[in-house]
Amino acid sequence: MNYPLLNVFLTMMWVFLWVLWFVLLFRVISDLFRDDSLSGWAKAAWTVFVIVLPFLGVFTYLIVRGGGMGKREIGHMREREARYREAAARIAPPTGGNAEELARLAELKAHGDLTSDEFERAKTKVLTG
Numbered sequence: 405m406n407y408p409l410l411n412v413f414l415t416m417m418w419v420f421l422w423v424l425w426f427v428l429l430f431r432v433i434s435d436l437f438r439d440d441s442l443s444g445w446a447k448a449a450w451t452v453f454v455i456v457l458p459f460l461g462v463f464t465y466l467i468v469r470g471g472g473m474g475k476r477e478i479g480h481m482r483e484r485e486a487r488y489r490e491a492a493a494r495i496a497p498p499t500g501g502n503a504e505e506l507a508r509l510a511e512l513k514a515h516g517d518l519t520s521d522e523f524e525r526a527k528t529k530v531l532t533g
Contacts, residue, residue, distance in 0.1 A: 505530045
């Protein structure tokens with residue numbers, strides 16, 4: 405074994421930095437294509453700049469447009485969550501649960517629409533499922 409511990413550490417550091425670089429590059433490109441405020445020409449220019457001069461392009465993008473990356477990501481996640489909640493509500497509309505059903509039954513009994521026997525049967529049915 406002719407590979408000192410310091411070389412192992414440096415190799416691990418370079419691998420980590422290489423992976424970090426690719427994550428940053430993909431993050432910039434995904435932010436670039438998700439942004440609706442940029443025109444197609446601006447997206448093309450930024451893409452060419454990031455591909456032709458990757459280090460300079462990514463660092464310039466982070467300096468110029470990096471402040472809004474988090475805001476755009478939050479907006480995108482909120483849109484996705486709203487679409488999810490809308491779809492979930494269409495599939496299974498939220499119910500009030502047992503407490504709301506029991507309150508409605510008690511109101512019907514108090515109003516005189518249900519007898520005590522009907523109320524007890526309905527209450528048992530709600531509580532047992």
